[in-house]
Amino acid sequence: MSTEPSSPVTDGIPRWQDFMIPVLKVLSDGTPRRRRDLIVAVQDVAELTAEQRSVQLNSGQSKIENRVGWALSDLTTATAVRRPVRATFEITELGRKLLQKHPLGLDRNILATIDAYRDHQSSKIPTSSQVAKPGAETLESTLSPQEQIEVGIDLIHADVSNNLIERLRASDPAFFEQAVVDLLLKMGYGGAEQRGKRIGGTGDGGVDGVIDQDPLGLDKVYVQAKRYGEGNNISRETVQAFVGALQGVGASKGVFITTSSFTPFATGYASSVPSRVILIDGERLAALMIKYRVGVQVKESYDVVELDEDFFE
Template sequence: MPVWSGFLTPILEVLADGRTWRKRELVGSVSDHVGLTLEQRAEVLPSGQRRAANRIGWALSALSRAELITKPARGAFLITSGGRDSLARFPEGLDERALKTIPAYAEYVPLRAGSTVGAVEATPDAVSDPFEQIETGVERVHAEVAAELLQRMRGQDPAAFEQTVLDVLVAMGYGGTERRAQRIGGSGDGGVDGVIDQDALGLDQIYVQAKRYDQGNNIGRDTVQAFVGALHGVGASRGVFITTSAFTQHAREYAKNVPIRVILIDGHRLAELMIQYGVGVQQRAVLTVVQMDEDYFE
């Protein structure tokens, strides 16, 4: 059976008919396209999921991250113009190395500093320690989820994104036990999209600005300076500026040097926080790893 990357080109070839495919139908057609046997289709993982469906699902996630396919509805897939171009650009087939030449796929960096995820495709021979293999596998899954979270948030309407930002901050523990957070974005918001009360009387408040920007449309110093001005206008001493893109170096330097405490959170960090605090994600599996209990045998 092909590894997950071996399904990349077959998926695009099936989707090249221009139809919107439901996932179950697509898995069956891709399995037919690569000639999987009945025995291969019946193989299951320890989790109970069919191995072929799992690998095709991983390939679908990667193609979506690379914006070679799109999801017009839940559980539905459609090829994009980029997907069609990739079939012509890589006539010998797509693999992960080819995917990394596509900016949308390469955009998201690994969650853990110094990680090798994304630098090499991990295989059992590439990492000697089984525990390290497990950590690398989990990190790869989280990197894919984080990239998809960014795509979804960039497609939200502004009000929904502002609420997502508040949900993340509340999940982190801001807003006190009563979870006091209010969205105030819209026309006439004065440059502030939300406010979080840290106490019941609202004496201690954090103001929030949320910008839903595409990749490459980075936040500059002027925009952060305008947010600082808005904080001055409401007499606030601290604020959080969150975006789905990134901040320029000048913007970060400015935020460090102003008297008001301003925290800048870019898209990568926002996605990491959503995974860490369980906003917009759900638990897929819990793995138990055992080791010898030496005390038992003494």
């Protein structure tokens, strides 16, 4: 099972440093612009598609807004842009010179020739990317600092996901069934009273767990859990047997969870039956366990801060 994070460049969005020239172009008419209006204008200058403008980071922030924000931060540090009032930006004479001299693009190497920027950078602890070979494109030059954090977290989650699935596959069937019920309860099923239990074992009627959705147990969600190895995918017949088990207990809702995957025929069948059956494969199972902290614990927490403009108003 592969849980590697997707490539950060597949969306075609320019690197954060590539937004510096569009920012200067927008501001070159001399009109101060508020941050939000500036970001919209920069997207127009960069000719970004609606799809690109909708891309979000894991935090929920717009990727473009994040990258333009870091471009603004470096331009402000270099005194190419200034803030005449809170959350408003305008170009400086230095900014106009940079735009005229480097119309095809700016990067940190060019900004490093400016005293204000160089003095600011020299006070920071150098990163591995800052001491990389000259001319090499580094993670820092491609992604904004916040995106670098998210990529690191994705890599950690990918490793933990693989370990989770390995441990679940090696666990006792009863343990896995209970883990699945625990996960659904942590996701909010079962209500405030956490009404759910494992019922797997001999004579389980083809279901491994049940969750009551109301105090009287009138609305139930039944669960099937299968510990299968990679490549041993759940077939249409297995899902069909689960649907039959649901009908046998008069249920209309079911969740089928596995540590492997489902065949296309299985997913197609599940989407075509009247019963509401949700299929969760190993990759999604691991992601949900990490999200809802089942089988994992928080090792470290980090806060990403930004300037509080209201404080300086």
